[in-house]
Amino acid sequence: MSARRGLSGFWTGHLGPILAVCVAIVALWYAGAVWMNADLQRSAFDNAGQKSWTTGELVAGTLAQERPRLPAPHQVAQELWKTVVDTAPSSKRSLVYHAGVTLSATLLGFLFGAGLGVGLAVLIVHVRSLERSLMPWIIASQTIPIIALAPMIVIILNQLDVTGIVPKAAIAAYLSFFPVTVGMVKGLRSPDPLQLDLLRTYSASQAQTFWSLRLPASVPFLFASLKVGVAASLVGTVVAELTQSADGGFGARLLAGSYYGQTIQIWAAIFAAAFCACALIAAVALADRVVARRMGYAR
């Protein structure tokens, strides 16, 4: 009886569905690895002069190649373990080192981008003509593929003797300011007519209306757009690192991996970048929760 209840609890709780999805993804991934690497493995057997092989040998081979088309999950896990835990963080072979490079540019760019986004939104909400004159440029800026634009920004900034972390942060900011602007414009306009009329009856100034009504009303919108912005910021940094790869970072790891056909290294870097993005979003979500509680939104 209790076992049954335990089992049904497993499926109705959070843990069951999460585990089921993970298992399904890993299983699919293994199947894909076998399928994608089978050709390579057959020619490897041929080259080694081995004329016949069992299915078991073939499968085992596809999951243990040095440069597979699609590395198996355990290969990526081993690489992650090797480069995160077994390597000293100061070494250029350590993913922790590269995470540090990427994250510092991401955070700097995110700070710039969020600040710029909030500033633009404040201007747009208060100066009516700016919405028409500024918004088309802001939208146009996001229609250009960043992969095409990033190298040019890096080169132009290098010409101006701006090097190091700043060009990468600039591209991160370029990607992250947009969601913040859009979210904050909506947030600063979210107070209803009644709430605005109330301040009018006190003949409050525009500045007082901003600080006591528009800004606090926009906070939930701000955090929603910061979550999008911080992830975009990381993507921008990684793209910038493809151009400015000498400094390291996940982008540099991806580039080096593709030069040398080190697919396992590429996938390990992708997973590390995804993990960092999740951690950044979780940090923003935590800040959101703390602020919401202090503002009385938590019930």
Place this chain on the structure above:
Amino acid sequence: MPDTVIQASNLSLTYGSADGAVQALSGIDLAIERGEFVSLIGPSGCGKTTLLRVIADLETATSGSITVNGVSPHEARLKRSYGYVFQAPALYPWRTIAGNVGLPLEIMGHSREDRRERVAKNLALVNLEGFERKFPWQLSGGMQQRASIARALSFDPDLLLMDEPFGALDEIVRDKLNEQLLRLWDLTRKTVVFVTHSIPEAVFLSTRIVVMSPRPGRIHEIIPCDFPRDRTLDIRETPEFLAIANRVRQGLREGHSYD
């Protein structure tokens, strides 16, 4: 200070809209004296809320003249001469009750010490002591509306403009708040302009009842209603009360008869 708080003559307001103009107010003549409790009553669309919003300078009349405390509504608003209570409490959800009641005081630059004192005094006036640190969602609808009345009173304006403040509340809560409001009015000697569509509420609270009719919004009749200032809910059973209520009902029906 003049004894006539609000003086409107031949006041009209027309809204332009795509399918023709809508006359929200037409030829309003009305004088309200200091210390009066005047109710504006009428069916929806009769312009009672619009008239209140014109007094508050939230709307501007198209023609005619109106003064509030002897000056234009705009100047009166800049002088912060009135407290306005809306249909909904309009409390800011991120502020505590004390923070909401103290909002006008913050805007008007009162000191922290003075703010705390006035917030405490006015929360006591509406029987909300001890709720200073609660957030709006933790209070019932009736309590929220009381907090919004305390907010309107916090900077001690002489004139209180109330737009169906109890419209969304149930009958029992409404009776209780009506009694409290009457006592508050008697205590503070303020002038009150009160919009409602409830006949008993208007008769119970007012010194004069302005019956309005729609299309175009105009004053149909002004009915005096002079029960003693310290009246209680019991007067609603008296023949005098019922007689005035009947006159108001009659007036509302006449105003409506043409459509």
